[in-house]
Amino acid sequence: MTQTLLKVKDITRRFGGLVAVDQVSFDVVQGEVLTIIGPNGAGKSTLFNVISRIYPQSSGQLFFEGVDLGETPPHKIANLGIARTFQNIELFEHATVLQNLLIGHHSLSRTSLLSNLLFLKTTREEELASRARIEEVIDFLGLQKYRDSFVSGLPYGIRKVVELGRALSMNPKLLLLDEPSSGLNPEETEEMAFWIKDLVNDLGITVVMVEHDMSLVSRVSNRVVAMNQGQVIAIGTSAEVQSHPEVIKAYIGAEDEDGHD
Numbered sequence: 001m002t003q004t005l006l007k008v009k010d011i012t013r014r015f016g017g018l019v020a021v022d023q024v025s026f027d028v029v030q031g032e033v034l035t036i037i038g039p040n041g042a043g044k045s046t047l048f049n050v051i052s053r054i055y056p057q058s059s060g061q062l063f064f065e066g067v068d069l070g071e072t073p074p075h076k077i078a079n080l081g082i083a084r085t086f087q088n089i090e091l092f093e094h095a096t097v098l099q100n101l102l103i104g105h106h107s108l109s110r111t112s113l114l115s116n117l118l119f120l121k122t123t124r125e126e127e128l129a130s131r132a133r134i135e136e137v138i139d140f141l142g143l144q145k146y147r148d149s150f151v152s153g154l155p156y157g158i159r160k161v162v163e164l165g166r167a168l169s170m171n172p173k174l175l176l177l178d179e180p181s182s183g184l185n186p187e188e189t190e191e192m193a194f195w196i197k198d199l200v201n202d203l204g205i206t207v208v209m210v211e212h213d214m215s216l217v218s219r220v221s222n223r224v225v226a227m228n229q230g231q232v233i234a235i236g237t238s239a240e241v242q243s244h245p246e247v248i249k250a251y252i253g254a255e256d257e258d259g260h261d
Helices: 044-051 074-080 097-106 113-118 121-141 156-168 186-201 214-220 238-242 245-257
Strands: 004-015 018-029 033-037 059-064 082-084 174-178 206-210 223-228 231-236
Touching: 004 044, 004 206, 018 044, 018 059, 018 206, 018 231, 033 044, 033 214, 044 174, 044 206, 074 082, 082 156, 097 121, 097 156, 121 156, 121 186, 156 174, 156 186, 186 206, 186 214, 214 238, 223 238, 223 245, 231 238, 231 245
Parallel strands: 033 206, 033 223, 082 174, 174 206
Antiparallel strands: 004 018, 004 059, 223 231
């Protein structure tokens, strides 16, 4: 029996008089990859930021494992088991790969300031557990050779993997990927597809992602949500959504507005 992990119910987000997301609803079931697609300006990124609590919703409700996210402070979201990556890589450039991954895991710290200052037993035990978790992530993503390298000196594709690793370091149940193939070449995109499949199949993580590359969408997605002008216009498999008349119309219209044939 499939279990609903995330419920998005009638979510609306307004910016003044602009309705960026308009009564969007869908469920995310445990163990799936659900991808949000749509032309530029469709409301994908705004919806994604509402789900990750960067923006509060104007109306509607979000439930994660039955917990009302609208009543949860943004800094507590990671403790529930939600992590995300960003389209524009948000790493500490002058820290090593290992340090960046440790920062991700330390967001789950439960020790007190006093314990940390005095490096008491609880802090030492937590630090050892953090190190063990980070080593697992490094091995999983094949980052051994980069562990002590500064992020500023790494190729863009490797930085993308490091950011994925930082999110995995937070032990997520739900991973939000914001355009994971952005800036990657075809070979790196193919590798990203393998990572996404492996973290679902091997680690049991559920994925919601925003993505433009339809080849990646088709390869990894169980279901696709298509948006246009802030609203959901289709939900189904990748093939079903890509052949949906409203989706075709939305993309053709976007091309016409850009001055293309």
